[in-house]
């Protein structure tokens with residue numbers, strides 16, 4: 413009798429254990445990207461990184477600095493926001509205390525004209541080469557923040573991951589103690605439901621017409 417009961421309960425335990433580990437992942441592609449990234453790091457005997465919403469908000473600002481220009485992300489014309497932008501623009505826009513800014517130990521940025529899910533963005537857009545892998549597995553990282561946005565709610569789509577060596581409780585802190593959510597775009601770590609309704613996919617209905625004309629641009633660069 414007890415054995416029979418166990419067989420009934422065991423699958424339920426398994427399901428709830430799985431649900432428990434995913435409880436922090438909301439319906440948010442940036443959160444899902446962090447989950448994919450962390451599971452890849454741990455599979456390679458690396459540590460799982462703390463998902464810091466302040467850092468992630470800054471990753472979204474980092475994307476916005478490109479003003480939708482995919483061409484500026486990689487290739488011979490690659491541009492990069494000045495480091496001073498972190499303190500002067502990104503942190504204030506996020507309501508992150510300038511005094512809590514911590515060293516950025518790595519960044520990954522990719523841009524593509526069509527939207528793919530977080531797992532595919534990770535493997536196909538962000539993990540393009542050995543340099544990306546070196547950034548991913550760097551042992552100096554302790555924290556991560558990810559963001560994704562479409563320009564004006566449509567293509568092109570930018571994915572950005574920032575890494576830091578900050579301490580969980582003292583880096584990238586919000587002035588109000590609460591994440592300052594900004595749209596359009598989604599960032600990780602804030603327990604923020606962020607999907608189609610928030611303007612990431614506003615132009616989705618145009619896709620059947622636009623898809624044949626799409627030229628896929630995908631770039632990635634790292635620091």
Ligand SMILES: *[C@@H]1O[C@H](CO)[C@@H](O)[C@H](O)[C@H]1NC(C)=O
Pocket residue numbers: 452455456534535536539
């Ligand atoms: C981690 O990601 C890299 C790059 O996408 C991939 O080659 C590797 O197979 C992944 N490892 C695991 C365990 O998923």
Ligand SMILES: *[C@@H]1O[C@H](CO)[C@@H](O)[C@H](O)[C@H]1NC(C)=O
Pocket residue numbers: 550551552
């Ligand atoms: C880690 O940080 C140390 C000290 O800042 C630096 O010397 C080293 O190059 C870093 N390691 C990597 C893999 O970036």
Ligand SMILES: *[C@@H]1O[C@H](CO)[C@@H](O)[C@H](O)[C@H]1NC(C)=O
Pocket residue numbers: 580581
């Ligand atoms: C830092 O955060 C951890 C986990 O959230 C908590 O247990 C700890 O008390 C915090 N430490 C400080 C100094 O606030």
